[in-house]
Amino acid sequence: MFHPTIIASGISFKGTMTCQGDCIIYGHVEGDIFSEETVLIEENGFFKGHIHAPSIVVKGVCEGEIYGDIVKILPHGHIKGNIESTMFMMYPKALFEGIKRTVEKKCNDTPHQKRVTEFDTENILL
Numbered sequence: 001m002f003h004p005t006i007i008a009s010g011i012s013f014k015g016t017m018t019c020q021g022d023c024i025i026y027g028h029v030e031g032d033i034f035s036e037e038t039v040l041i042e043e044n045g046f047f048k049g050h051i052h053a054p055s056i057v058v059k060g061v062c063e064g065e066i067y068g069d070i071v072k073i074l075p076h077g078h079i080k081g082n083i084e085s086t087m088f089m090m091y092p093k094a095l096f097e098g099i100k101r102t103v104e105k106k107c108n109d110t111p112h113q114k115r116v117t118e119f120d121t122e123n124i125l126l
Helices: none
Strands: 005-007 012-019 023-025 028-035 038-041 046-052 055-058 061-073 078-080 083-090 095-097 100-102
Touching: 005 012, 005 028, 023 028, 028 038, 038 046, 038 061
Parallel strands: 005 023, 012 028, 023 038, 028 046, 038 055, 046 061, 055 061, 061 078, 061 083, 078 095, 083 100
Antiparallel strands: none
16 A cells, blocks of 8 residues: 655645555646546645546646546536546536546446446436
8 A cells, every 4th residue: 555645735746746546636736647546636726737547536626638437526626628537426516617538447446336327317316
């Protein structure tokens, strides 16, 4: 198990990051992130560039291209750019400006995850 890479609040980073564990952004990052685990952009975090990771969770602001198996935009999170993923979740009060492309599975799915299709009636909220 690897320790997470953390960009703290008040820190700015420009360049390419390769992370074996989770990557958590509280500060300002511009560049590319390649992570073997989750990339989390926290509430006051800002990211601009490309992200390649199995799981991407956005609570802050993300501008650029996102490539991952699972992409989540939590309340008040904002993604401006394109997303290429197997599973995409957007919570109430989240904002997405861009194009979402669905691709086949890249990494191993956990047993409880199910890919949502356009006509999947099991996942409709009433």
